[in-house]
Amino acid sequence: MxxxxxxxxxxxxxxxxxxxxxxxxxxxxxxxxxxxxxxxxxxxxxxxxxxxxxxxxxxxxxxxxxxxxxxxxxxxxxxxxxxxxxxxxxxxxxxxxxxxxxxxxxxxxxxxxxxxxxxxxxxxxxxRCNPLYQKLRELIADGELGEIRRMNYIVTEWYRSQSYYDSGGWRATWAGEGGGVLVNQSPHQLDLWQWVTGMMPKRMRAFCSFGKYRNIEVEDDVTAYAEYENGATAVFITTTGEAPGTTRFEVTGTRGKIVLENDKLSFSRLRVPEPEFNKNFEGKFGQPECWKCEVPITGENxxxxxxxxxxxxxxxxxxxxxxPGEEGIHGLTLSNSMHLSTWLDDWVELPIDEDLYYEKLQEVIQHSTYQKTVRDTGPEVDMSKSFV
Missing domain, CATH: 3.40.50.720 (NAD(P)-binding Rossmann-like Domain)
Known part of the structure; x- marks a missing residue:
């Protein structure tokens, strides 16, 4: 061929x-x-x-x-x-x-x-083709940040008006899309979150607000907190109802901190890893010497x-x-975990109970406005025709 x-x-x-x-x-x-x-x-x-x-x-x-x-x-x-x-x-x-x-x-x-x-x-x-995220992944994999301790990911540049949602009856419905900002706007960031670090949480506690800013039935505002096996924590925030928005990914490790924002990468590197400094430092106040490093970013996005x-x-x-297509399940696991945690109003352990998630999803689909439209008006508004 x-x-x-x-x-x-x-x-x-x-x-x-x-x-x-x-x-x-x-x-x-x-x-x-x-x-x-x-x-x-x-x-x-x-x-x-x-x-x-x-x-x-x-x-x-x-x-x-x-x-x-x-x-x-x-x-x-x-x-x-x-x-x-x-x-x-x-x-x-x-x-x-x-x-x-x-x-x-x-x-x-x-x-x-x-x-x-x-x-x-x-x-x-x-x-994943973006050189900035490729470089962040490389630095983490090479140990330049040491052991990951904290991640903060803010993704609020997804502003959508009510007219956007009103443009299609399937939009922002459980029967039509299967979710809101987590499923439609933020899948790339959910993928990057786990891809650059190579880490999946061990448990998640999330707070999804459904129709908080718009007249829709799915989530349009999310704050999630995740914990990892090594003790690291993460906060993920996303919404379609905020203006102006922010996209900022901050990863802190024992050897420093990297921030991605405004298409730039900033690396604050500790001269001595924090645990080593803490072990040897005898003064009352002080902190590790920190270098602002220029990291070369090459390649085309x-x-x-x-x-x-x-x-x-x-x-x-x-x-x-x-x-690889098989890796699509990782980001989806994160969004499913956030939905399930909100529906249960509790922590969710990963990997999630897939049967329980499916059961809860079917419950919200049964009350979906789009599902009702399909039942009431017949095949001319078949979901598969309305999406593409």
Whole structure:
């Protein structure tokens, strides 16, 4: 194989991926087919994409046609796992949009199908291509920060107005999206939180506010506190109702502190590790000598095209994946933990009780306004058609 024939399902988010492929920006990949259930999206694709790109209205038929080698799944959140599983069964390589799914139980089944298939499986965690986060991960892995003690991650630059939510009946509903800011806006940050440190919490206590700032049924404001096996702690804060917002990731270890903010990395490095200083210091007041270090940041932030190229290279050349699809379950575990902790009004141990989460999710879905709309108005507002 010298070219990967790619099909794209979902011409909402997936349309930009289609354009990247159609314009030849991804070496070794060829856009062969696209699929969307909405006639309007099909007409747009016919008018704007190359004429040799086949347009489908049925994703399953496209995936079983034998005309593609790989598929990009940019469908509703709930559909990611089931469409990926079907693709693996057809012998296709798979790249899914974030999040991996809505609940970890379905994502675990997807991961098992991927492993059984032997095909390349990736997820669109394009922020892993950002040199700033790559450098932070490198410094932590190399021990430059020593042992991690505390993390503070503030992600409040997700401002969304009521008109945004009103633009689609599925938006910000349990039946439509399966969550709010944690599932729609913050999956990248939830992934980065655990990816750069290589650490998952042992337990979580979260406070999700549902419809705090907007007339919606899912969470639009979250504060979570996490504890780790080594004694480290973390606070994660996100909202869609704050302006101006902040994105700041602060990681403190025994050898100093790194702050990522405003697309810059600041490294305050202790000359002597804090535990060593504390052991030997005999004065009344004092603290370790601290150096402000200039850390060279090199490389381009290739974003979505970087993941698409890496996915293609993995298929053609066996290149290691930047964002293996199986790792999508980690960030989703964090968001599921926050929901479950709020619903139970208690601590949640990780890994979470997946059956309990699914049970609680079904309870809120039963009261979802979008679920009621689907029941009352019939198939013309089928959820799978309304998302893409």
């Amino acid at each position: 010298d070219k990967v024939r790619v099909g794209v399902i979902g011409l909402g988010m997936g349309y930009s991926h289609s354009r990247s492929l159609a314009e030849g920006r991804i070496k070794g990949a060829q856009l062969t087919a696209v699929c969307d259930m909405q006639q309007q999206k099909q007409d747009m694709a016919k008018a704007e994409l190359p004429q040799d790109v086949k347009i489908w209205g049925d994703a399953r038929k496209m995936m079983s046609s034998g005309e593609i080698d790989a598929v990009i799944i940019a469908t509703p959140h709930y559909d990611h796992p089931k469409e990926a599983i079907f693709a693996f069964q057809q012998g296709l390589h798979v790249l899914i949009e974030k999040p991996a799914g809505v609940y970890t139980k379905q994502v675990r089944e997807m991961n098992e199908a991927a492993q059984d298939s032997g095909k390349v499986f990736s997820i669109m965690y394009n922020q 290739t974003q979505h095209d970087g993941i698409l190229q890496n996915f293609t290279d993995a298929i053609l050349h066996g290149t290691p994946l930047i964002a």
